[in-house]
Every structure is written in structure tokens, then in C-alpha cells.
Amino acid sequence: DTGVSQDPRHKITKRGQNVTFRCDPISEHNRLYWYRQTLGQGPEFLTYFQNEAQLEKSRLLSDRFSAERPKGSFSTLEIQRTEQGDSAMYLCASSAGHRGVDEQFFGPGTRLTVL
Amino acid sequence: ELKVEQNPLFLSMQEGKNYTIYCNYSTTSDRLYWYRQDPGKSLESLFVLLSNGAVKQEGRLMASLDTKARLSTLHITAAVHDLSATYFCSAGKSTFGDGTTLTVKP
Numbered sequence: 001d002t003g004v005s006q007d008p009r010h011k012i013t014k015r016g017q018n019v020t021f022r023c024d025p026i027s028e029h030n031r032l033y034w035y036r037q038t039l040g041q042g043p044e045f046l047t048y049f050q051n052e053a054q055l056e057k058s059r060l061l062s063d064r065f066s067a068e069r070p071k072g073s074f075s076t077l078e079i080q081r082t083e084q085g086d087s088a089m090y091l092c093a094s095s096a097g098h099r100g101v102d103e104q105f106f107g108p109g110t111r112l113t114v115l
Numbered sequence: 116e117l118k119v120e121q122n123p124l125f126l127s128m129q130e131g132k133n134y135t136i137y138c139n140y141s142t143t144s145d146r147l148y149w150y151r152q153d154p155g156k157s158l159e160s161l162f163v164l165l166s167n168g169a170v171k172q173e174g175r176l177m178a179s180l181d182t183k184a185r186l187s188t189l190h191i192t193a194a195v196h197d198l199s200a201t202y203f204c205s206a207g208k209s210t211f212g213d214g215t216t217l218t219v220k221p
Contacts, residue, residue, distance in 0.1 A: 033209060035209070035211075040213070040214075041213055041214075042119075042203050042205075042211030042212050042213045042214050043158070043203070043211045044211075045209040045210065045211075048208070048209065091157060091158070093158075101146075101163055101165065102146065102208060103148070103160055103163050104148070104160065105160065106150075106157040106158040106159075106160075107157060108156070108157050109157050
């Protein structure tokens with residue numbers, strides 16, 4: 001399967017703990033996006049990488065959230081000191097970044113539950 | 116700040132009927148995307164619209180874009196049960212609407 005993969009698929013944690021999620025994009029894609037989605041809402045943009053450079057970060061993203069994409073391949077999203085409001089589906093998407101098109105392909109998501 | 120609004124948010128249709136979902140966006144955008152999401156699943160890309168007047172069709176779904184009106188439509192023709200899902204539009208690079216949940220009933 002050459003699609004976008006995410007790990008883990010589900011994560012249950014206690015409030016105050018740190019969690020880290022991984023995303024492996026489609027291999028030839030140079031752009032990688034992280035989104036958060038809660039029930040009944042559309043995906044909310046968190047951050048975006050072009051190769052290894054983090055080019056954009058949502059103003060809504062608190063400093064408890066950090067993302068990396070070393071070497072421009074896989075990416076990790078870390079949430080420190082989790083809060084119950086962080087419970088959501090975290091989606092990763094990648095795109096080839098072709099001029100003007102930028103069609104995004106989504107992974108299956110990581111569902112986070114903070115108790 | 117770019118904002119995207121979809122309507123209706125919920126749509127219940129009879130099989131065989133036609134209907135249109137609307138997607139309005141607040142500022143100039145050079146691209147518009149439509150996605151489908153089934154319950155508990157991730158998003159699947161349906162259409163990419165890049166220019167004013169663009170129209171794309173796949174099966175019973177047809178999407179169009181009017182950049183002057185800042186409006187895209189997703190038209191459903193002769194709905195079937197398999198089309199039941201939530202449909203999202205996205206403008207710009209990463210701004211999504213809240214989705215239209217479509218239920219097609221026999």
C-alpha cells in the first residue's frame with residue numbers, strides 16, 4: 001500500500017501526559033499537512049511542511065503542540081501536557097505540490113482520547 | 116482570513132432525486148477542492164477545481180466553480196444509497212467547511 005499511513009490509529013492517554021503521532025506520506029510527495037478534526041466539524045489546519053521546512057503554523061496552535069519533519073520524509077506531531085480538549089482525530093495529508101493543484105491525500109488518522 | 120461555509124449541513128434525499136450542495140468562501144481563492152468522508156474513515160479527494168467556470172464530473176456527482184461569486188456547487192444526480200456520506204469543500208490550501216452530511220433513503 002503506497003498511501004499515507006499514520007501511527008498509532010488510536011491513543012488513549014491521561015490528562016497531562018505527552019503523546020507523539022507519526023505520519024508517513026506518499027513517498028514522492030514533498031508537502032505534508034496536519035489537521036485536527038472533531039465530531040461534526042471539518043478538518044482544522046494545524047501546520048504544513050514543504051520538504052523539511054515548516055512553512056505555516058495555525059495561530060490556534062498552542063505552544064504545547066510541535067511538529068517535525070526531519071529529512072523531509074515522515075513527520076511527527078507531539079502534544080505536551082495533554083488536555084481533555086485535545087481529544088480529536090488527528091489527520092495527516094500529503095501532496096505532490098504541483099503548481100496550482102496541490103491535491104491532498106489523507107491518511108486514516110489517529111484518534112486521541114484524553115481522560 | 117479565509118472562511119468556508121457549506122449549506123445545507125444535513126441533507127436527506129430520496130433515491131433517484133437530484134440536489135445541490137453549496138460552498139461559499141469569503142476571500143479570493145485560486146483553488147477549490149471537494150472531499151468525501153464515510154463514517155469513521157478519512158477523507159477521499161473527489162474533485163480539484165482550479166479556474167473560474169471549471170466543471171468536473173464523476174458518475175452521479177458534478178462540481179463547478181464560480182470564482183467571481185466565490186461559490187462552488189456539488190450537484191447530485193439520481194442519488195443512490197452509496198452516495199450517503201459527508202462531503203467537504205476546501206478553499207485555498209487548507210480551509211475546510213463544516214461538511215454536508217448526505218443521507219440517501221430508498
